[in-house]
Amino acid sequence: MGGESTIRTAPRDGGASRGPAGSRTGQRLSGLAVALGLVLFLGGFAWGAVVYRPYTVPTPSMAPTIGAGDRVLAERVDGGEVRRGDVVVFTDKTWVSNAPVVKRVVAVGGDTVACCTDGRLTVNGKQIDEPYLAKDNPAEFQNFPTVTVPKGRLFLLGDERTGSLDSTAHLTDAAQGTVARSAVSARVDAVVWPMDGMLERPTGFEQLGALSAPGPLRTVVALIVVGAVLVLGGGAYGPVAKRLGGRSRARTEPAGAR
Numbered sequence: 001m002g003g004e005s006t007i008r009t010a011p012r013d014g015g016a017s018r019g020p021a022g023s024r025t026g027q028r029l030s031g032l033a034v035a036l037g038l039v040l041f042l043g044g045f046a047w048g049a050v051v052y053r054p055y056t057v058p059t060p061s062m063a064p065t066i067g068a069g070d071r072v073l074a075e076r077v078d079g080g081e082v083r084r085g086d087v088v089v090f091t092d093k094t095w096v097s098n099a100p101v102v103k104r105v106v107a108v109g110g111d112t113v114a115c116c117t118d119g120r121l122t123v124n125g126k127q128i129d130e131p132y133l134a135k136d137n138p139a140e141f142q143n144f145p146t147v148t149v150p151k152g153r154l155f156l157l158g159d160e161r162t163g164s165l166d167s168t169a170h171l172t173d174a175a176q177g178t179v180a181r182s183a184v185s186a187r188v189d190a191v192v193w194p195m196d197g198m199l200e201r202p203t204g205f206e207q208l209g210a211l212s213a214p215g216p217l218r219t220v221v222a223l224i225v226v227g228a229v230l231v232l233g234g235g236a237y238g239p240v241a242k243r244l245g246g247r248s249r250a251r252t253e254p255a256g257a258r
Contacts, residue, residue: 030237037230044223071193075215079181085202103156129204
C-alpha cells in the first residue's frame with residue numbers, strides 16, 4: 001500500500017564479513033601484545049627457575065625474620081659472593097646430615113667475633129646493630145668466647161639466639177663452629193609464604209664492608225606481571241572490538257514507501 005510505512009531492523013552482522021573483529025591495525029597490535037606478553041611471562045618464570053630455589057624452613061631458629069614453616073626463595077650463589085649479614089643456605093654434615101641449614105652470616109674469614117659488649121654482638125671490635133632480632137631476644141643471651149674466623153670460612157648465627165643451633169653450638173668442633181664458604185649454595189632473598197616480601201638489608205654490617213646486592217627477584221616478578229597483563233589485554237581486544245562493533249551496527253531504518 002502506498003501510504004504504509006514500516007520499521008525494519010538491520011541484520012546483526014549488518015552484511016559485514018564474519019572475519020576477526022576490530023581494525024587490522026588493532027588486530028596486529030593485539031597479536032603483538034600477546035606474543036610479547038608470552039615471551040615476558042614465560043621468560044620471567046624461566047629466569048626465576050634458573051636463579052632461585054625454594055626452601056621451607058622447618059624450625060623457628062631464624063625468627064622473627066623467618067618463621068617455622070615459612071617458604072623462602074633463595075638466589076643460587078657461589079660461596080665467594082657471600083657477605084656479612086646475608087641469610088644463607090648451606091650444607092654441613094657436622095651440623096645436620098643430608099639437609100640444608102638456613103642461618104645468618106655475622107663474620108667472614110679474618111674477622112674476630114665476640115659477644116657481647118653493651119648487649120651487642122661485636123665484629124672486629126665494632127658493635128653491630130641487629131634490628132632483625134626480636135626485642136625480647138637480646139644478643140647477649142648466650143655468651144661465647146672470642147673467635148677468629150679462618151680464611152675461607154664463615155661464622156653464622158640464627159636470629160632467634162636463645163634456641164638456635166648455630167656456630168655457638170659447634171665451638172668445640174675442629175673448625176670452632178665455622179662453615180666453609182664452599183658449603184653455601186644459596187642466599188635467601190625473600191619470604192614468599194606467608195608473603196612477607198624481600199628481606200631487609202642488614203645495615204648494621206655496613207661499617208665493616210660492602211653488603212650483598214639484592215637478587216633480581218623484583219625484576220623477575222615485574223616481567224611475569226607485565227607479561228600477564230599484555231596477554232590478557234591482547235586476548236581481550238577481539239571480543240571487546242566485536243561487542244563494540246555489534247552495538248554500532250545495531251540500528252533501525254525506515255522501509256521505503258510501497
